[in-house]
Amino acid sequence: MKRTAFFISDGTGITAEALGNSLLAQFEGINFDKITLPYIDSIDKAHDAVKRINQASESDGQQAIVFDTVVDETIRKEISSSISYKIDVFSAFLKPLELELGCHSSYSVGTSHGIHEMDRYKDRIESVNFALDNDDGARTRQYDQADIILIGVSRCGKTPSCLYMALQFGIRAANYPLTEEDLDEEDLPAILRPYRDKLYGLTIDPFQLAAIRHERRANSRYASLDQCEFEVRSVEKMLRREKLPSINTTSFSIEEIATKIMAHMDLDRRID
Amino acid sequence: MKRTAFFISDGTGITAEALGNSLLAQFEGINFDKITLPYIDSIDKAHDAVKRINQASESDGQQAIVFDTVVDETIRKEISSSISYKIDVFSAFLKPLELELGCHSSYSVGTSHGIHEMDRYKDRIESVNFALDNDDGARTRQYDQADIILIGVSRCGKTPSCLYMALQFGIRAANYPLTEEDLDEEDLPAILRPYRDKLYGLTIDPFQLAAIRHERRANSRYASLDQCEFEVRSVEKMLRREKLPSINTTSFSIEEIATKIMAHMDLDRRID
Numbered sequence: 001m002k003r004t005a006f007f008i009s010d011g012t013g014i015t016a017e018a019l020g021n022s023l024l025a026q027f028e029g030i031n032f033d034k035i036t037l038p039y040i041d042s043i044d045k046a047h048d049a050v051k052r053i054n055q056a057s058e059s060d061g062q063q064a065i066v067f068d069t070v071v072d073e074t075i076r077k078e079i080s081s082s083i084s085y086k087i088d089v090f091s092a093f094l095k096p097l098e099l100e101l102g103c104h105s106s107y108s109v110g111t112s113h114g115i116h117e118m119d120r121y122k123d124r125i126e127s128v129n130f131a132l133d134n135d136d137g138a139r140t141r142q143y144d145q146a147d148i149i150l151i152g153v154s155r156c157g158k159t160p161s162c163l164y165m166a167l168q169f170g171i172r173a174a175n176y177p178l179t180e181e182d183l184d185e186e187d188l189p190a191i192l193r194p195y196r197d198k199l200y201g202l203t204i205d206p207f208q209l210a211a212i213r214h215e216r217r218a219n220s221r222y223a224s225l226d227q228c229e230f231e232v233r234s235v236e237k238m239l240r241r242e243k244l245p246s247i248n249t250t251s252f253s254i255e256e257i258a259t260k261i262m263a264h265m266d267l268d269r270r271i272d
Numbered sequence: 273m274k275r276t277a278f279f280i281s282d283g284t285g286i287t288a289e290a291l292g293n294s295l296l297a298q299f300e301g302i303n304f305d306k307i308t309l310p311y312i313d314s315i316d317k318a319h320d321a322v323k324r325i326n327q328a329s330e331s332d333g334q335q336a337i338v339f340d341t342v343v344d345e346t347i348r349k350e351i352s353s354s355i356s357y358k359i360d361v362f363s364a365f366l367k368p369l370e371l372e373l374g375c376h377s378s379y380s381v382g383t384s385h386g387i388h389e390m391d392r393y394k395d396r397i398e399s400v401n402f403a404l405d406n407d408d409g410a411r412t413r414q415y416d417q418a419d420i421i422l423i424g425v426s427r428c429g430k431t432p433s434c435l436y437m438a439l440q441f442g443i444r445a446a447n448y449p450l451t452e453e454d455l456d457e458e459d460l461p462a463i464l465r466p467y468r469d470k471l472y473g474l475t476i477d478p479f480q481l482a483a484i485r486h487e488r489r490a491n492s493r494y495a496s497l498d499q500c501e502f503e504v505r506s507v508e509k510m511l512r513r514e515k516l517p518s519i520n521t522t523s524f525s526i527e528e529i530a531t532k533i534m535a536h537m538d539l540d541r542r543i544d
Contacts, residue, residue: 003373012531018290022341023365026377036541038531065372069294085372093295093359100337100357101275105298122484124526128432132404160400163435167526212394254396254439259284259310269308 004033004056004064008049008079010071013038019089020067032065040070046078053082120170120271127166127173127270134174135159140191143174147267149195150175152202153231154222155212157249157257161202164258170270171262183234188242200261201239201246206232208250276305276328276336280321280351282343285310291361292339304337312342318350325354392442392543399438399445399542406446407431412463415446419539421467422447424474425503426494427484429521429529433474436530442542443534455506460514472533473511473518478504480522 005024007016013036024032033056037049057063066084070076080086094105134142136159143149148165150158154177162173182189192199206228213223221227239246245264249257261267277296279288285308296304305328309321328336338356342348352358366377406414408431415421420437422430426449434445454461464471478501485495493499511518517536521529533539 012527014527014531015290015294018287019361022287022361023369026343026366027369027373027375028378029375030373038535065369071298087365087369089291089294092364094298097295097299097337097357097359101299101302103299103301106300121525122487125429125432125484126487128435132431157397159404160397160439163400164439167432167436167439212397215394215398253393255284255286259286263310 002031002033002060003062004035004053004060006049006053006056006064006066006084007034007036008040008066009036009038009069010041010075011038011069013069016067016069016089019069020065020087023067023087024065040075040079041072043075043078046070046075049079050082053079053084057083123170123271124167127170128163130172131159131162131166131174135162137176140174140176143191143195143198145172146174146195146198147172147270148174148200148261148265149192149198150200150202150261151178151192151235151244152204153178153209153228153235155209155216156202156204157254158202160254161249161257161261164254165262168258168269169262169267171267172270178231178235178238180231183231183238188238196242196244199242199244200265201235201244202257203232203236203239203246203248205248205250274303274305274332275334276307276325276332278321278325278328278336278338278356279306279308280312280338281308281310281341282313282347283310283341285341288339288341288361291341292337292359295339295359296337312347312351313344315347315350318342318347321351322354325351325356329355395442395543396439399442400435402444403431403434403438403446407434409448409463412446412448415463415467415470417444418446418467418470419444419542420446420472420533420537421464421470422472422474422533423450423464423507423516424476425450425481425500425507427481427488428474428476429526430474432526433521433529433533436526437534440530440541441534441539443539444542450503450507450510452503455503455510460510468514468516471514471516472537473507473516474529475504475508475511475518475520477520477522 005020007013007020009016017036040046040049053064053066064084066086068079068086068088070079071090098105133139150161152158158175162175165171165173206225209228210223210225217223247260277292279285279292281288289308312318312321325336325338336356338358340351340358341361342351343362370377405411422433424430430447434447437443437445481500482495482497489495519532
């Protein structure tokens with residue numbers, strides 16, 4: 001059984017997608033074909049969207065599901081003329097919120113993922129630059145400015161986690177790869193010692209690590225299960241010995257890893 | 273007037289935040305203090321959350337607004353015992369969806385931002401690696417595998433846009449910085465010519481570019497307004513001459529830039 005779901009917005013569509021995906025994930029038996037239509041900000045575009053929705057409903061033989069976060073009422077009305085089951089976020093929640101807050105909403109489009117102020121944009125770019133500049137232990141002299149320093153073996157997910165925290169939350173995240181030489185020592189690498197409070201360990205299932213490394217360098221010692229097991233066990237030993245907080249990334253998505261780390265370390269986002 | 277808003281979830285909290293921010297952005301006159309409480313997945317944690325909500329309501333002198341995407345009913349009931357105005361996403365939409373879809377929801381927690389399958393995780397990591405490997409024109413030999421190649425002057429937003437598309441949508445995005453030498457030519461840089469269909473230009477207001485470059489290298493020729501104006505004008509001339517699609521990034525957030533490019537180039541996400 002196949003059904004088409006549309007995420008429709010006059011902005012980026014990120015809110016409609018997040019909400020729609022959360023709700024649809026509760027129906028595992030159904031195979032949804034998901035289509036995002038962002039920037040539906042004119043009647044003409046709404047008209048085209050209605051055509052696409054109706055075509056999908058017809059070819060599926062069942063009405064499409066439409067998640068709609070369009071703010072403008074005229075455009076929303078046009079969308080609602082489609083043959084579909086509608087989940088209309090603003091109609092459902094905005095009026096009651098107006099009552100609760102005792103004031104009218106501004107009905108402005110896409111304010112939530114807009115740029116707002118130049119400062120916010122710059123903060124974010126600076127955080128991305130920070131993550132890139134302090135990636136993979138290449139440079140370490142900015143560690144005093146870091147909010148957090150992720151440590152772990154090569155390819156355990158440090159870089160994507162740092163970049164996600166930078167882009168999404170404006171966090172200054174550095175990362176340092178623990179090498180075989182580091183793991184042979186009885187102590188933390190000297191460069192990390194002054195920053196104990198910022199250290200956070202990533203571990204991973206050795207089988208998964210081997211699979212990931214294999215795609216990078218097939219059939220190398222680096223990607224062998226023996227080597228992966230040795231490195232992961234050594235890191236886990238170091239994390240226990242040093243009593244450092246850590247997360248096993250194996251069964252988590254990047255969003256989950258990033259948000260769990262932030263909750264665990266009590267890190268506040270720098271941008272809204 | 274200050275009011276506290278809570279985004280509460282048993283998962284990452286990303287959906288509750290996206291929805292809550294979209295709705296609250298419609299009330300510009302009110303100063304919201306926003307607090308995300310992710311991973312509220314036990315009665316104990318829910319109990320602590322209720323305490324925090326009640327404290328906020330008391331100290332604000334007005335009840336807090338709670339956006340709740342907790343799936344588990346027992347936990348949701350505990351949250352709903354707080355002194356607050358609740359927007360309960362699953363109660364509002366899940367039951368009607370069950371009726372429409374003709375089946376029960378699985379009430380599984382946080383499936384939407386979970387890892388699902390190993391493949392999705394690997395796709396994403398590979399896309400981030402691709403963006404990093406093909407950043408800033410450092411390497412160009414993988415351009416045949418790129419979904420898109422962003423071009424523009426240094427510091428116009430290419431790298432964060434590529435990383436965002438990689439992390440969020442699994443898109444393989446490369447970027448190539450147009451230098452003064454490139455801009456002196458009457459033709460596209462030779463390395464780019466075979467990939468015309470993948471090229472997308474970023475432009476920017478010269479004043480903003482100068483401000484951004486200033487933070488990187490203060491008082492340099494590189495950051496001077498004259499230089500920024502010259503480079504931006506030359507790029508805009510090239511884009512017009514070559515009839516390449518482009519976006520002026522000045523007043524957009526990274527989400528907006530990324531989603532507009534994808535809509536414009538008709539790029540489909542590689543991950544859900």
